[in-house]
Amino acid sequence: MTDKETGQQSVFEINAPAVTPADNEERLILDIEGFEGPLDVLLALARTQKVDLKQISILELVQQFLEFVAEAKIQELEKAADYLVMAAWLAYLKSRLLLPEETFEDELSAEEMAARLTYQLQRLNAIRDVSATLMSRNQLGRDVFSRGMPERVVVTKNSTFDLSLYDMLKAYADHKTRTSIADIRIHKRAVYTLDQALERLSGLIGLAMDWTDLFQFLPEDTGNAEMNRSVKASLFTASLEMARQGKAEIVQKQTFGPLFIRKTTRPD
Amino acid sequence: MEIIEQIRIVEALLFASDKPLSSIALADCLPESVKIDQLLEDLQDQYKNRGVNLVEVAGKWMFQTAPDLAFLLRTEVEEERRLSRAAVETLAIISYHQPVTRAEVEEVRGVSLSKGILDVLMEAQWVRPMGRRRTPGRPMTYGTSDHFLVHFGLDSIKDLPGLGELKAAGFLDNVNTSRLNLLDDPKPIEEQPELPGSATVKKQGHPPITE
Amino acid sequence: MEIIEQIRIVEALLFASDKPLSSIALADCLPESVKIDQLLEDLQDQYKNRGVNLVEVAGKWMFQTAPDLAFLLRTEVEEERRLSRAAVETLAIISYHQPVTRAEVEEVRGVSLSKGILDVLMEAQWVRPMGRRRTPGRPMTYGTSDHFLVHFGLDSIKDLPGLGELKAAGFLDNVNTSRLNLLDDPKPIEEQPELPGSATVKKQGHPPITE
Numbered sequence: 001m002t003d004k005e006t007g008q009q010s011v012f013e014i015n016a017p018a019v020t021p022a023d024n025e026e027r028l029i030l031d032i033e034g035f036e037g038p039l040d041v042l043l044a045l046a047r048t049q050k051v052d053l054k055q056i057s058i059l060e061l062v063q064q065f066l067e068f069v070a071e072a073k074i075q076e077l078e079k080a081a082d083y084l085v086m087a088a089w090l091a092y093l094k095s096r097l098l099l100p101e102e103t104f105e106d107e108l109s110a111e112e113m114a115a116r117l118t119y120q121l122q123r124l125n126a127i128r129d130v131s132a133t134l135m136s137r138n139q140l141g142r143d144v145f146s147r148g149m150p151e152r153v154v155v156t157k158n159s160t161f162d163l164s165l166y167d168m169l170k171a172y173a174d175h176k177t178r179t180s181i182a183d184i185r186i187h188k189r190a191v192y193t194l195d196q197a198l199e200r201l202s203g204l205i206g207l208a209m210d211w212t213d214l215f216q217f218l219p220e221d222t223g224n225a226e227m228n229r230s231v232k233a234s235l236f237t238a239s240l241e242m243a244r245q246g247k248a249e250i251v252q253k254q255t256f257g258p259l260f261i262r263k264t265t266r267p268d
Numbered sequence: 269m270e271i272i273e274q275i276r277i278v279e280a281l282l283f284a285s286d287k288p289l290s291s292i293a294l295a296d297c298l299p300e301s302v303k304i305d306q307l308l309e310d311l312q313d314q315y316k317n318r319g320v321n322l323v324e325v326a327g328k329w330m331f332q333t334a335p336d337l338a339f340l341l342r343t344e345v346e347e348e349r350r351l352s353r354a355a356v357e358t359l360a361i362i363s364y365h366q367p368v369t370r371a372e373v374e375e376v377r378g379v380s381l382s383k384g385i386l387d388v389l390m391e392a393q394w395v396r397p398m399g400r401r402r403t404p405g406r407p408m409t410y411g412t413s414d415h416f417l418v419h420f421g422l423d424s425i426k427d428l429p430g431l432g433e434l435k436a437a438g439f440l441d442n443v444n445t446s447r448l449n450l451l452d453d454p455k456p457i458e459e460q461p462e463l464p465g466s467a468t469v470k471k472q473g474h475p476p477i478t479e
Numbered sequence: 480m481e482i483i484e485q486i487r488i489v490e491a492l493l494f495a496s497d498k499p500l501s502s503i504a505l506a507d508c509l510p511e512s513v514k515i516d517q518l519l520e521d522l523q524d525q526y527k528n529r530g531v532n533l534v535e536v537a538g539k540w541m542f543q544t545a546p547d548l549a550f551l552l553r554t555e556v557e558e559e560r561r562l563s564r565a566a567v568e569t570l571a572i573i574s575y576h577q578p579v580t581r582a583e584v585e586e587v588r589g590v591s592l593s594k595g596i597l598d599v600l601m602e603a604q605w606v607r608p609m610g611r612r613r614t615p616g617r618p619m620t621y622g623t624s625d626h627f628l629v630h631f632g633l634d635s636i637k638d639l640p641g642l643g644e645l646k647a648a649g650f651l652d653n654v655n656t657s658r659l660n661l662l663d664d665p666k667p668i669e670e671q672p673e674l675p676g677s678a679t680v681k682k683q684g685h686p687p688i689t690e
Contacts, residue, residue, distance in 0.1 A: 145280075145283070145284035146284075147283060147284070147331075148283065148284045148285045148286040148287075149285065149286055149287065149288075149330065149331075151332070151333055151341055152341070153341050153342070153343055154341060154342045154343075158344060158345070158346050158347065159347050159348075159349045159391065159392075160346065160347070160348055160349070161348075161349055161350075161351055161392045161394075162348050162349065162350055162351075163350075163351050163356060163359075163419075164420075165420040165421065165422075167356060168356055168359055168360050168363070168420070169360070169428075169429065169434065169439060170439060171353065171356040171357045171359075171360045172357070172360035172361065172363075172364060172434075172439075173434050173439035173440050174357075175357050175360065175361065175376075175377070176431070176434075176440060177440060179376075179378070
């Protein structure tokens with residue numbers, strides 16, 4: 001794909017943004033928009049040296065970058081950090097390159113550091129080149145095409161049903177068993193009625209001076225789990241009913257937390 | 269442009285298209301002077317004896333697998349399917365109560381019969397229509413087929429165990445069979461075979477157990 | 480079976496499919512004695528100068544339109560998915576450096592990888608996880624899929640353009656992810672393919688002709 005075909009707005013946006021030429025006044029309003037981080041800027045700057053990437057002058061590159069960062073409008077703090085870290089590192093590298101070599105333990109020499117930076121730039125450059133080559137290959141669905149009307153393999157399903165005589169007889173017998181049950185008895189369940197709960201709650205709520213946990217008003221354990229649940233449910237419903245009638249206020253400070261209730265104080 | 273190049277283009281266009289193309293649509297991609305019909309004939313000729321042929325369908329052109337190789341694109345799969353509980357119960361009721369109408373099955377089961385259930389039972393070739401009942405609405409009745417007998421290893425529908433036998437076999441625990449009656453549904457019994465193929469259908473089947 | 484008949488069968492199978500088929504899957508449809516590789520070569524040769532070519536991609540075979548006709552067909556597809564520069568570069572790094580970790584991709588590009596990029600590449604089914612690296616943190620590594628090879632018309636990743644040059648220049652050596660290179664490289668890293676499905680992922684690529 002070339003620019004000629006697609007214009008500036010390349011479909012794949014792989015064209016590196018050009019750095020404004022050095023002799024242009026606009027150089028002063030460079031900003032980092034369009035660059036993908038410090039390495040991207042460094043590569044673009046290195047290219048302006050118009051020499052083989054192996055022979056770039058690191059000192060010159062460092063200078064260009066420091067100027068770029070000083071002049072660029074970096075708005076996002078996160079981005080700025082990346083650039084400032086790189087600038088600091090390059091300034092350090094520059095000083096190391098300029099000063100007589102000292103031996104630092106566990107550290108690379110200035111030349112090695114410079115060589116590594118060059119290597120990184122070359123590697124990124126090389127990856128950019130192969131990216132372009134890769135994307136300019138004939139792509140399936142863009143340049144070359146597979147069969148537009150593929151003929152699918154037709155799968156014919158022959159269903160066999162899995163049912164034994166036993167299963168069928170069982171089904172019939174189950175059906176007969178079910179329909180033969182004529183009487184249905186529903187046992188009376190133990191419940192604490194809403195009326196009972198209302199009566200209890202409105203009686204007790206007046207005795208409490210302040211916010212009280214609703215469940216403090218539970219009657220004594222009935223010893224019957226089902227009954228206990230009914231009591232709780234009815235008491236809760238009763239509290240809602242009292243709140244609705246304006247006789248009580250309810251507060252819950254957190255989800256699943258205790259419910260606090262108090263009698264509405266009416267300034268009569 | 270040479271003929272051979274034009275043929276290549278037509279070939280590629282037809283290959284990549286997701287629908288058959290008319291000769292007019294093809295001609296649009298070629299220089300005006302091109303004789304598209306001649307090209308298509310030539311191309312068709314070139315593919316005549318190949319594994320893929322160029323065919324004209326409804327005035328449009330497409331590539332298609334040669335008819336004698338179509339078997340390559342077909343595979344058969346045996347699939348075992350399970351019947352739903354409702355389907356098994358319906359089958360059982362039909363077999364014990366046949367001939368029975370849809371409404372009767374629903375009444376016995378106490379729920380309405382979803383359309384798919386009878387379809388599945390007929391697809392399995394266990395249930396067949398047995399003619400219409402001579403009552404208002406003339407509802408279709410259903411019964412079991414020979415295939416049903418073969419599948420369940422029965423000589424005739426009369427070999428299905430009765431309620432007493434079911435109870436003896438332990439199928440009907442806790443049920444007082446005297447309160448149940450297989451044949452308790454009073455039912456007008458007259459059948460009128462009236463499907464065009466009903467003569468054959470009758471032969472296939474077996475005598476209903478209700479008198 | 481005559482050779483010509485065998486070729487017709489291979490032709491029909493490949494022509495019917497819009498996905499590449501392995502020679503093994505093709506051989507399954509032919510008598511055992513058939514030399515499938517020879518057949519495929521012959522077929523490829525027969526289509527060499529046609530509008531449709533037989534190509535070998537991802538170790539499998541498929542028909543596709545001739546590359547030189549791209550200019551003609553390109554108008555027929557709608558505008559393709561836009562890949563950002565970052566996504567294209569990431570794809571290149573993953574394909575040339577695979578298996579490669581996220582941190583290594585970031586190191587080569589000099590910027591952190593925004594979340595959406597890998598997603599897009601995985602959604603396009605070009606990139607797939609390749610198991611974890613045996614280093615602290617056990618980072619996930621990524622590589623390309625068969626679908627990637629098919630899309631870019633590559634038989635294997637060894638056929639990536641410029642691979643030899645990149646390797647010779649040392650650009651595909653282990654990526655040192657200790658930022659700013661102040662320290663020496665860590666020891667070269669041992670790979671352990673260990674996703675339980677890593678073998679299957681490979682196979683998964685394209686189902687054989689039966690679906």
